Amino acid sequence: MFEDVYYKDVRKNKDVVFIDVRSPSEYEESTIPGAVNVPLFNDEERAEVGTTYKKVGREQAKELGLQIASRKLPDLISQIRKYADERKPVIFCWRGGMRSKSVATVADLMGIPCYRLIGGYRQYRSDVVERLGNYELKARLVTLHGMTGVGKTEILGLLHAAGEPVIDLEALAGHRGSTFGHLGMKPNNQRLFESLVVEELERLQNQPYIIMEAESKRIGRVNLPDFLLEKRNEGIHFMLHAPLHIRIERILKQYLVGTDDFHEKVSQSFRAIEKKLSPQNRSLAWQYIEERQYADFVGLLLVHYYDPRYKHSLQKYDVSFIQVDSTDLFACAKTIKEWIYENLFARPSFVK
Structure with missing residues (x-):
């Protein structure tokens, strides 16, 4: 039986x-x-x-x-x-x-x-x-900040592959957080997201620190647990930087340019934010979309929409940022890992 x-x-x-x-x-x-x-x-x-x-x-x-x-x-x-x-x-x-x-x-x-x-x-x-309601997060959070396209997700992947304790909230949400964040992904609902978050946190519960990307309260269709946001503010904060052309290349690669329905989905998503741009930039953005000039389209949105919004959002953080160049993703991941071991554990660096 x-x-x-x-x-x-x-x-x-x-x-x-x-x-x-x-x-x-x-x-x-x-x-x-x-x-x-x-x-x-x-x-x-x-x-x-x-x-x-x-x-x-x-x-x-x-x-x-x-x-x-x-x-x-x-x-x-x-x-x-x-x-x-x-x-x-x-x-x-x-x-x-x-x-x-x-x-x-x-x-x-x-x-x-x-x-x-x-x-x-x-x-x-x-x-x-x-x-989730009774969860006591003991690990210190190491948070990666930076404008869209600096490579935060890629660096999380490199650190995870190197054996570091990483939680990728966007992967658990099935969404990258932006207006276009659903492209190439399958958004999860709140129930599945919470299940995945609990499993990941309990998998990492004995780690002294956890590395994650800075996220707002809401990612796509889901909301983050309050305790995670509160604990983040007490942790360590890295600010990543990369040139505009590098960021554009990474965004285009990440968002699956060239798929059959990419043009249609980009058009639909842009309609949700087009009124946030000036009439001149809005017209230019539509021109880039229609002509499939996606690099120019992404560059325009970064300069005139996402970067200004990101700079404004930084005002809510009353923390010190450790500045890191992420032009070379491997070098950036190495720098972050070295800093963690040298400063959290006071040990000589052994990162290769």
Whole structure:
């Protein structure tokens, strides 16, 4: 017989795999990070069962659900075997009810040892809210500042690859934070973002410091936890600088110029901010877009929109900045790492 477990009892177990048996749209909206979707019902079937429950009754809905599910059981079991491999499945639905119980029961009958998650995704979500609300961040935050295009994200990647404790909030949000920040990315909602933030913070909980990029309260569709913003102000702050032409090159590379729908998406996004520019610059920007002169378009926005806004936003920081040239990304990452080891740990630099 399958075993009922709480998320806290298995969340650090690397020998399990979470199986979300909710419908594809439920899974797409938010799930447990790392979970795979093996839906008992598709979206249309789920709606049909729900309508039957409301209009006819519980028993008739259960009967309809059984008819639909029975046809799928061989494929469901095959998928669970594939995803489980050498791991033990943790099966969950919305609240640990009939869907997860049915799948877990059949999996057990077919010789697949498994768990069922008590309370389902709803209880998991409550746990995330509680963990985030009571989280005590002990690590010191090292924050990278700089105008758009100086390479903050790239440097975070280099530091992460070098084994440094890094949290990339934009990657967790699925958004770069600007009007064009969704291009080439898939924005996450608040629930999934909070789940990912909690997992990352707990992964780094024993680190003496965490490196991150300076972000506003809101990134795309999500809001940062207040404690993270408050802790940031007490930390260490690096200000990165790079020439305008370097910044333009990095932005064009990062935002996937050349994709089929790039022109359309840039046009749509620009409409949201075009009135913030003078009539002359607005007209020139549209000319650059229509002529596909994206380098000139980016340069205009940096000089006349993003840079002024960034300089204004710096006024809220009552901190000292360590100035670093980020023209050479590798040299910049090395400088930051050396400063951290020399000043936080008072050790000679050993960075190669």
